[in-house]
Amino acid sequence: MSEQTNTEYEKYYVPEQSKLPFIGSVGLFLTAFGAGHMVQGGSLSWVLWIGLAVLVYMLSTWWAATIRESMSGLYSAQMSRSFRQGMMWFITSEVMFFAAFFGALFYVRILVMEWLGGSSNNAATHEFLWPEFIPNWPMEKTPGGETTTGMGAWGLPAINTAILLFSSFTLTIAHHALIEKNRATLIQFTAITAALGVIFMGLQIWEYIHAYTEMGLTLGSGIYGSTFFMLTGFHGLHVTVGTIFLIILTIRCAKGHFTPQDHFAYEAGAWYWHFVDVVWVFLFIFVYIL
Amino acid sequence: MADHKPKGISRWLFTTNHKDIGTMYLVFSFIMFLIGGAMAMVIRAELFQPGLQFVEPNFFNQMTTLHGLIMVFGAVMPATVGLANWLIPMMIGAPDMALPRMNNWSFWILPAAFILLLSSLFMEGGAPNFGWTFYAPLSTTYGPPSTDFFIFGVHLMGISSIMGAINVIVTVFNMRAPGMTLMKMPLFVWTWLITAFLLVMVMPVLAGAVTMMLTDRHFGTSFFDAAGGGDPVMFQHIFWFFGHPEVYIMILPAFGIASAIIPTFSRKKLFGYSSMVYATASIAFLSFIVWAHHMFTVGMPVKGELFFMVATMLIAVPTGVKVFNWIATMWQGSITYETPMLYAIAFVILFTIGGFSGVMLALTPVDWQYHDTYFVVAHFHYVLFPGAIFGTMAAVYYWMPKWTGRMYDEKLAKVHFWLSIVFVNLTFFPMHFSGLAGMQRRVPDYNIMFSDFNMWSSIGAFGLGLTQFLFLWILIKTCWLKKGEKATDQVWEGAEGLEFTHLPSPAPYHSFDTPPKVD
Amino acid sequence: MSLFRKVALAVAALAVLVLTGCSDQAYNMREGVTEISKEVYSLHMIVIWVCVVIGVLTFGAMFYSMFAHRKSKNPNPAKFSHSTTVEIIWTVIPFIILIALAVPAVKLLIKMEDSSNPDMTVMVKGWQWKWEYKYIDGDNDPSNDVSFFSNLDDASRQQALNAGKYFSGTKIEDENYLLEVDNPLVIPAGQKVRFLVTAEDVIHSFWVPDFSVKKDAIPGFINEVWTKVDEPGIYRGVCAELCGKDHGFMPIVVKVLEQAEYDAWLAEQVEAAKSGPDLNERTMAQLMTEGEAAYNKYCAACHMPNGQGNGPFPSLIGTEVVTGEGSVGKHIDIVLNGVPGTAMQAFGAQLTEAEIAAIITYERNAWGNDTGDKVQPQDIYDMKNGGGE
Numbered sequence A: 001m002s003e004q005t006n007t008e009y010e011k012y013y014v015p016e017q018s019k020l021p022f023i024g025s026v027g028l029f030l031t032a033f034g035a036g037h038m039v040q041g042g043s044l045s046w047v048l049w050i051g052l053a054v055l056v057y058m059l060s061t062w063w064a065a066t067i068r069e070s071m072s073g074l075y076s077a078q079m080s081r082s083f084r085q086g087m088m089w090f091i092t093s094e095v096m097f098f099a100a101f102f103g104a105l106f107y108v109r110i111l112v113m114e115w116l117g118g119s120s121n122n123a124a125t126h127e128f129l130w131p132e133f134i135p136n137w138p139m140e141k142t143p144g145g146e147t148t149t150g151m152g153a154w155g156l157p158a159i160n161t162a163i164l165l166f167s168s169f170t171l172t173i174a175h176h177a178l179i180e181k182n183r184a185t186l187i188q189f190t191a192i193t194a195a196l197g198v199i200f201m202g203l204q205i206w207e208y209i210h211a212y213t214e215m216g217l218t219l220g221s222g223i224y225g226s227t228f229f230m231l232t233g234f235h236g237l238h239v240t241v242g243t244i245f246l247i248i249l250t251i252r253c254a255k256g257h258f259t260p261q262d263h264f265a266y267e268a269g270a271w272y273w274h275f276v277d278v279v280w281v282f283l284f285i286f287v288y289i290l
Numbered sequence B: 001m002a003d004h005k006p007k008g009i010s011r012w013l014f015t016t017n018h019k020d021i022g023t024m025y026l027v028f029s030f031i032m033f034l035i036g037g038a039m040a041m042v043i044r045a046e047l048f049q050p051g052l053q054f055v056e057p058n059f060f061n062q063m064t065t066l067h068g069l070i071m072v073f074g075a076v077m078p079a080t081v082g083l084a085n086w087l088i089p090m091m092i093g094a095p096d097m098a099l100p101r102m103n104n105w106s107f108w109i110l111p112a113a114f115i116l117l118l119s120s121l122f123m124e125g126g127a128p129n130f131g132w133t134f135y136a137p138l139s140t141t142y143g144p145p146s147t148d149f150f151i152f153g154v155h156l157m158g159i160s161s162i163m164g165a166i167n168v169i170v171t172v173f174n175m176r177a178p179g180m181t182l183m184k185m186p187l188f189v190w191t192w193l194i195t196a197f198l199l200v201m202v203m204p205v206l207a208g209a210v211t212m213m214l215t216d217r218h219f220g221t222s223f224f225d226a227a228g229g230g231d232p233v234m235f236q237h238i239f240w241f242f243g244h245p246e247v248y249i250m251i252l253p254a255f256g257i258a259s260a261i262i263p264t265f266s267r268k269k270l271f272g273y274s275s276m277v278y279a280t281a282s283i284a285f286l287s288f289i290v291w292a293h294h295m296f297t298v299g300m301p302v303k304g305e306l307f308f309m310v311a312t313m314l315i316a317v318p319t320g321v322k323v324f325n326w327i328a329t330m331w332q333g334s335i336t337y338e339t340p341m342l343y344a345i346a347f348v349i350l351f352t353i354g355g356f357s358g359v360m361l362a363l364t365p366v367d368w369q370y371h372d373t374y375f376v377v378a379h380f381h382y383v384l385f386p387g388a389i390f391g392t393m394a395a396v397y398y399w400m401p402k403w404t405g406r407m408y409d410e411k412l413a414k415v416h417f418w419l420s421i422v423f424v425n426l427t428f429f430p431m432h433f434s435g436l437a438g439m440q441r442r443v444p445d446y447n448i449m450f451s452d453f454n455m456w457s458s459i460g461a462f463g464l465g466l467t468q469f470l471f472l473w474i475l476i477k478t479c480w481l482k483k484g485e486k487a488t489d490q491v492w493e494g495a496e497g498l499e500f501t502h503l504p505s506p507a508p509y510h511s512f513d514t515p516p517k518v519d
Numbered sequence C: 001m002s003l004f005r006k007v008a009l010a011v012a013a014l015a016v017l018v019l020t021g022c023s024d025q026a027y028n029m030r031e032g033v034t035e036i037s038k039e040v041y042s043l044h045m046i047v048i049w050v051c052v053v054i055g056v057l058t059f060g061a062m063f064y065s066m067f068a069h070r071k072s073k074n075p076n077p078a079k080f081s082h083s084t085t086v087e088i089i090w091t092v093i094p095f096i097i098l099i100a101l102a103v104p105a106v107k108l109l110i111k112m113e114d115s116s117n118p119d120m121t122v123m124v125k126g127w128q129w130k131w132e133y134k135y136i137d138g139d140n141d142p143s144n145d146v147s148f149f150s151n152l153d154d155a156s157r158q159q160a161l162n163a164g165k166y167f168s169g170t171k172i173e174d175e176n177y178l179l180e181v182d183n184p185l186v187i188p189a190g191q192k193v194r195f196l197v198t199a200e201d202v203i204h205s206f207w208v209p210d211f212s213v214k215k216d217a218i219p220g221f222i223n224e225v226w227t228k229v230d231e232p233g234i235y236r237g238v239c240a241e242l243c244g245k246d247h248g249f250m251p252i253v254v255k256v257l258e259q260a261e262y263d264a265w266l267a268e269q270v271e272a273a274k275s276g277p278d279l280n281e282r283t284m285a286q287l288m289t290e291g292e293a294a295y296n297k298y299c300a301a302c303h304m305p306n307g308q309g310n311g312p313f314p315s316l317i318g319t320e321v322v323t324g325e326g327s328v329g330k331h332i333d334i335v336l337n338g339v340p341g342t343a344m345q346a347f348g349a350q351l352t353e354a355e356i357a358a359i360i361t362y363e364r365n366a367w368g369n370d371t372g373d374k375v376q377p378q379d380i381y382d383m384k385n386g387g388g389e
């Protein structure tokens, strides 16, 4: 009783059965199982690596499959729209993940510090529990009495900000080149963007080493260290993923996979990179400067 | 593409078909419902009379925790995702979900997550025992080793939910048949669209919360430790920023279901369609700014308490609009009482009772007396069991003929309904009284003044548990043994919507290879 | 139609339940004994009745429709599907009702949260699974501050364990089962008492229903809450936030005394605190009996009465710390100072030297540990006061 065919509308490509999702779930299970043992220092920690290997295998196969399908013209404009929207919502969810950590930072800075210092309805908290505590930011001493320091903004972090902002710029140039069919520029500038990502990560690692070895600023340095490393750390993780994404895009550009009309993957990579960039700007303002 | 279905186990493991995936979600959710329910039976057995008689306090806490977690994340949420998978493509005239492979991945992550969670029962130190709300520092510094597996399990559930939600949003935005404008979509699609939006917004926040727990436990951070400048209460803020929208994630699809069933059996159009849409959207919006009503006793500044009290009370307005619209739909209709309708009506009434106790809880000064007592337990079981679960049951009875091509056994279904409704009230109504009289939650033992209420609750609970085997049997009989008369294509006299008007019963494996035309 | 009779019956039954619930004390919230608690109670009654009225109207309309508009009576459904007027009405009316409810609630809350200018202050600290009360004098001389711990009484503990394994057990008849403690909190009548609520380990919640006081005890923070009780008497409450295994076993008992009696009681406490510990030598038999009692009271919750531990709580049988050669010092150290970051708390300040000595002797000789070690109160005293590290 299906409706009469209406040629105005496209047929939606529903992929045939695929083993990948199931493999991916097994991979995630092993990863989670292994990670659980890993954090406890258990003897089954190695399962984590197997899990990650399965995941990498699965994701790369999946990615390859979509590239193949895309290249063989199975994807209609409607499909591209699905992917695009999917990517947008995925990035939204990532934004909310960062929001949890930014929220923690704001809550601690604006409220908890003051409360521990005795403001609002917490005079007794200060008087009886943490009489020594001075609420400043970055903390010099945690309520528990450990000394800490804050990371300055105008050294490496400022350079890193410049790098990332510049990388957004180069990526935009590349994107325009793609639309204008300027292949050489496209490949060059995508590659430059990826390289900037690598440099950023290098500097970030350097900063961490500096923090740990010379400043004594660690994950354990009270809430300042916690928010600092968790925010910059998750950002760094995203830069890493984004850089890998860009490297693959560079290769695909070189192979001529993208057309001015149809380059969802390139757009997704670009969005992701801009998102990572914007997160950094927030980080720079709220973690480093203020 | 004919109606060919792949055979054997690989059909299920590797499928990309929204109906197969929907079925798997529903089956999974029912299994979880039984497991979570079995844990409730342990709880009720221990609470049957005062004294410690059945399980140890620590194990009791594990049961409470896993019961809450499994019911919320394992039973209710997957059930509604299953319904979304089955119904949304049929309702909007799409061939399938927008991202079919990812759809399958979303599902298969769930068993992984729950194997992880349930295996914690067998671990050294026992399963998580800090309540489904896992407040720090009970769950961080003082949590058992299995907490880490719980944390990674929650991460997996989050990934699964987010992917599922993205799929729904994209399907709704991008796969509607020509002519199916947003304001023509069935309300179930609308409520799910908004649910999916809530999921995308809050599941990552939950992931953030458990990540902070993990680093507090193992990597020396002090998010929830005042000595390092953190705050245990911050955990609660983050958790409830997720947790409150979460309760609407559980109930909105049920609103959609009621909005489909009541017009059908009243043989009358849904009253106030557009106000229903706006009400749902307002509920979703408000749900982001009321979270601290779970935290009225943590010692927030007064201004905060007042804000959250007023914002919370406001939710009653759009919810009231929905309830009144349902009644207006029935008004001067031509009503018949098949099982789905009975469930829908029971849903409206009992959910509203739960909503009333919600408004009582919202009043901060009085919540000081209600908070963390069985009054709260009564409130949320009223909105969850006769709310979300009855909604799901209504949906299953209503659409089962469309899915399987066969009518369920109406007589048995009515018995199931009447037993459920009697027992659900017997179980949960006395909890209002024990709570008001002063019985706190999450205790394995209590003073003798609460004996009678608890005995009645336990009797009700055993009855309610046994009754669900009847449901299981009805499902097996219809879906598996294929007993029951053949359903017509329209199934119900008053049924509207593409799935009833444009598809045969049972719906073919691939619903709309080419989109139908909607006008 | 029997269906409707059934529905009507169910609703009637429910309504009866609700109504009896509202009139009978045992079913309802306690009115309590303070001005605040009475206001809370009346706000509670108001909101109940508001809900009942809205419920009756809403469900009434619904049942009328279910009855009058069923197919056999009304075969031709009406065609209307919206009406802006009604929709506005039923948006605005609930809104007004809610505002009307919010106004008294706001006023009451502001009053409840105003703990300024108290007549006296007690610090209330939640521990796994007991309460500590510290009377803060305000004279900056801590030696005048009285403080003590309040544990579940032994009778409840015994009954909980012995009572009714299904079918065979003795029935619990004690009216104050699980609501009795060894040392109640004592406050004077007619005074505004401010409680500073905090916790040592996890979150607890200090709840006394008769005062309408419930405040979470958050480790690292102090919350304030107050009460003013006019009638002397004994009032009972419980810990209201899940705090681990024995969350259900940490009741609160508040004894409200007339001012004069209270003053006498306080003076006695201050006296006792100043008289110094009892460090008399004890025999092995004495240590073992005292030790068993104290162990069961303070330690068995985690390490179990048979010493075998349970889940995360380690066994004390034949372990390095308990039976190891020359491990007495370590053993005492753990009990005095706890193991930071675990549930094993510091008992040094909670228990007397005599109790700790007895417990350690007991642990080292019970359950087949049989080390023969004997620890005297003096040993503990020395260790506590610089003898140790």
Ligand code: HEA
Residues within 6 Å of the ligand: B133, B247, B248, B250, B251, B293, B294, B312, B313, B315, B316, B317, B319, B320, B321, B323, B351, B352, B353, B354, B355, B356, B357, B358, B359, B361, B362, B363, B367, B370, B371, B372, B376, B379, B380, B383, B384, B387, B388, C051, C054, C058, C094, C095, C097, C098
């Ligand atoms: C499906 C799940 C669901 C739903 C829909 C709701 C709906 C609501 N809930 Fe509930 N709630 C939970 C699940 C849910 N809740 C859970 C699980 C907990 C406990 C978590 C835990 O601690 O473990 C909880 C706890 C909880 C608390 C914390 C209690 C405490 O711990 O102290 C509060 C406090 O404000 C609250 C309020 C509300 C309100 C105001 C609504 C409103 O949305 C209700 C609105 C509906 C109506 C009011 C009825 C219909 C309206 C009319 C007929 C209009 C006219 C009515 C009036 C003018 C009154 N809920």
Ligand code: HEA
Residues within 6 Å of the ligand: B033, B034, B035, B036, B037, B038, B040, B041, B043, B044, B064, B065, B067, B068, B069, B071, B072, B075, B076, B130, B131, B132, B133, B377, B381, B384, B385, B388, B389, B427, B441, B442, B443, B457, B461, B464, B465, B466, B468, B469
């Ligand atoms: C949708 C959610 C949902 C549902 C459906 C239920 C269903 C039930 N719950 Fe619920 N419950 C919660 C969500 C839910 N619960 C949450 C979130 C909490 C808070 C947890 C916390 O405090 O952290 C809670 C807490 C909670 C408590 C409080 C525990 C405490 O504070 O210590 C109690 C006590 O009676 C209880 C009882 C019940 C009962 C009797 C049912 C019954 O309706 C169940 C009916 C039973 C069945 C449907 C199963 C039938 C199966 C069998 C009879 C055995 C078969 C066995 C096998 C197949 C192995 N629940």
Ligand code: CUA
Residues within 6 Å of the ligand: C126, C127, C129, C203, C204, C205, C239, C240, C241, C242, C243, C244, C246, C247, C248, C250
């Ligand atoms: Cu202490 Cu619950």
Ligand SMILES: [Cu+2]
Residues within 6 Å of the ligand: B243, B244, B247, B291, B293, B294
């Ligand atoms: Cu809520």
